[in-house]
Amino acid sequence: MADLDATYAAFAAARGLEPLPALGLGSLTPLLVESKHGQVAPAARGRLAGEVDGIVGQLAYTRNKTFRFNVALVEVHASTALVPRLFCIRSGRSTRDDEFYGFEARHSKLWTESTALNQRYTISTSPFQDPNWMRQLFSPALVDYLASKPPADFSFELAYGILLGSVEDDDPGADGLTALCEATAHVAARIARECEE
Amino acid sequence: MQINRTGIWLIGFFGLLGLAMCLGPPLLDANAETSLIVASTGAIFVLVAAGLGLYARHAKAKAARQDWVFRNGIKGSATILEVGNSHTTVNEMPLMKLQLALEIPGVGRSEVSRREVMPVFTANCMKEGLVLPAYANPEDPSEFILVW
Numbered sequence: 628m629a630d631l632d633a634t635y636a637a638f639a640a641a642r643g644l645e646p647l648p649a650l651g652l653g654s655l656t657p658l659l660v661e662s663k664h665g666q667v668a669p670a671a672r673g674r675l676a677g678e679v680d681g682i683v684g685q686l687a688y689t690r691n692k693t694f695r696f697n698v699a700l701v702e703v704h705a706s707t708a709l710v711p712r713l714f715c716i717r718s719g720r721s722t723r724d725d726e727f728y729g730f731e732a733r734h735s736k737l738w739t740e741s742t743a744l745n746q747r748y749t750i751s752t753s754p755f756q757d758p759n760w761m762r763q764l765f766s767p768a769l770v771d772y773l774a775s776k777p778p779a780d781f782s783f784e785l786a787y788g789i790l791l792g793s794v795e796d797d798d799p800g801a802d803g804l805t806a807l808c809e810a811t812a813h814v815a816a817r818i819a820r821e822c823e824e
Numbered sequence: 825m826q827i828n829r830t831g832i833w834l835i836g837f838f839g840l841l842g843l844a845m846c847l848g849p850p851l852l853d854a855n856a857e858t859s860l861i862v863a864s865t866g867a868i869f870v871l872v873a874a875g876l877g878l879y880a881r882h883a884k885a886k887a888a889r890q891d892w893v894f895r896n897g898i899k900g901s902a903t904i905l906e907v908g909n910s911h912t913t914v915n916e917m918p919l920m921k922l923q924l925a926l927e928i929p930g931v932g933r934s935e936v937s938r939r940e941v942m943p944v945f946t947a948n949c950m951k952e953g954l955v956l957p958a959y960a961n962p963e964d965p966s967e968f969i970l971v972w
Contacts, residue, residue: 733825
C-alpha cells in the first residue's frame with residue numbers, strides 16, 4: 628500500500644490535484660456498489676484531463692477474493708435524461724466470483740458495426756434507450772478511440788449522470804493513472820457534447 | 825427481470841439431474857425404498873427447474889409487452905412523488921415502491937403507484953422530484969412503462 632500511496636501522491640503533485648487519504652463516492656454505479664459506500668483510498672480530486680474535473684482513486688473490495696480497481700469519476704449531469712445507464716465493460720472482466728443468480732435486471736446489449744469494439748467490450752444499456760441517439764453517440768471517431776486508445780483493461784459505467792472509468796490494477800503507476808484519467812475525460816466530453824446537441 | 829446464462833444453466837442442471845434421479849434408480853434395479861427417496865428428491869429438482877422455466881417465460885412475455893408499449897406508446901413523463909423501500913430484495917436488488925405523477929400528452933395527469941425491482945445503484949438515485957421518461961399504451965393509458 629505504501630507504493631500505491633506514493634504513486635497517488637506523486638500523481639496528484641504532478642497534476643496539481645488535491646490528495647485525499649480516502650473518500651466515499653457512494654453506491655452510484657454497479658462497480659461502486661461492490662465496495663462499501665463506494666470508498667476509494669487513496670484518492671485525488673481536481674482537473675483530470677482537458678477541461679474535465681473529477682476524482683481518481685483506488686477501489687478495493689472482497690467477494691471471495693480481493694478485487695482492486697483504479698477508478699476515475701466524472702459528473703455528466705445532462706446525460707440522465709438522454710441515457711440513464713450505459714455500460715461499456717471490457718470483455719471477460721469479472722467483478723465478482725460468488726454470483727450465481729439466474730435472473731437480473733433487464734438490459735439490452737448494444738450492437739455496433741465495429742468488430743474491434745465488439746471484441747474488446749460488452750456494451751449494454753436500458754432496454755428502452757433511444758437507438759438513434761446511441762448511434763449518434765457511438766460515432767466512428769468514438770468507436771475508433773475506444774477500440775484503440777484507452778488502457779487495455781479500460782471500462783466505463785455511466786449511471787444517472789455519473790461516469791466511472793476504471794482499470795483493474797494493483798498499482799498502475801503514474802502513467803497508468805494518467806491514461807485512465809485521459810480516457811475517462813475523453814468519454815465524458817464526448818457524452819456531454821452529444822447531450823448538448 | 826430477465827434470465828441470464830446462469831439461469832439457463834440452473835434450469836438445465838436441476839431439470840436433467842432431477843430427471844436422472846427420478847428415472848435412474850428403477851432402471852438400475854434399485855430397491856423400492858431407495859428408488860422412492862431418490863425419486864422424491866429428483867421430483868423436487870424437476871419442480872424447481874419447471875418453476876424457474878415458468879418464471880423465465882413469464883418474464884420474457886412481460887418484456888415483449890413492455891417492448892411493444894415502448895415502440896408504440898405515447899411518450900410522457902413520470903415525476904417521483906414518494907419513494908418507499910419495501911425492504912424486500914430479489915437477488916440483492918431492492919423492491920422499490922414509487923408514487924408517481926404520470927403526465928401523458930393527450931391523456932392528462934394522474935397519480936399512480938409502481939413497484940419495481942431495481943439494481944442498488946438505480947434505487948439510490950430514486951429521489952422525490954426526479955423526472956423519468958414514461959411510455960403509455962395508447963389504447964389503455966393505465967398501462968405504462970417507466971424508463972429507469
